[in-house]
Amino acid sequence: MSNKKQIIVFNTKEMLVGAAQEQSNKVDQNYQQSTYLYFIARYFVSVFESRYGVIPVQVWNEYRNALDHFFRHQTNNSSKQTGNADGNIPRQLLKMEGHIQRAALDIMKIHCHRTKDSVAQVKNNFKPEVLQLVDNGKFYTDLITETNRAEGLFEKAKIYDNNLGETARLDKEVLNKYLEAVFAFDELKIELINKAADLEVANNNYNSIHDNASKGSTKHHYFIHFTFYIFWSIFISFCTLMWNEQLEPVYKKVFSNLVADNHKAVLGNLGISTKQLPDINYS
Known part of the structure; x- marks a missing residue:
């Protein structure tokens, strides 16, 4: 299955971040960060739904909480209460940003875990001798190398996230670290999708031999x-x-x-x- 059919619009972290920044520049300053975060979260939710047919409930919960803070901002004079040190962003909007960022982090974590499961499933379904028949062994070598690289990036992101605690809701660096990990895993997932037919052919040849x-x-x-x-x-x-x-x-x-x-x-x-x-x- 081709990349286009998998709704893979952005192949790198830089492409996605650039598009999100361009979108956020179109709105009022108070909503720029939340728009930036929502663009990233929505993208991965769309990809996840296209592949697996579901939207994780924890992401919906973060959306619901963000919407709640948005309407609190619109009512009860909440817009006069600021939540950052500069006093520029209303408190409720700042909380809304935190929930949207958590939604983005959650969907990227789930992406990484599901791709790890996909790699493990391929290793369980096909013997190493079968995997080595694809692309004269290059596929199997790259699969091991890229899996280790993606898992390393994911581990660094989780460690950084755990050290931050609740402040991760507003930390931009933790978002970048998860973006690096999720794109590394996404490359793996795309490769597994594109090589599905080759794997079946290799398995049939191996069984025949x-x-x-x-x-x-x-x-x-x-x-x-x-x-x-x-x-x-x-x-x-x-x-x-x-x-x-x-x-x-x-x-x-x-x-x-x-x-x-x-x-x-x-x-x-x-x-x-x-x-x-x-x-x-x-x-």
């Missing part, structure tokens, strides 16, 4: 056993023939002589002459 090798091994196994039984049967038949025709008469003659000599020796020890006894056939 494996099945043919297994069948060949089974045939070889049966051939070896069949050949062994044939030669073993011939050998037993040959030994039986040799015994009956040549070995058995010789054995009987030797055994008869040994028994006779032993018998005469015993009689001699008893003082009995063998001449007094009739001849005995020991065969």
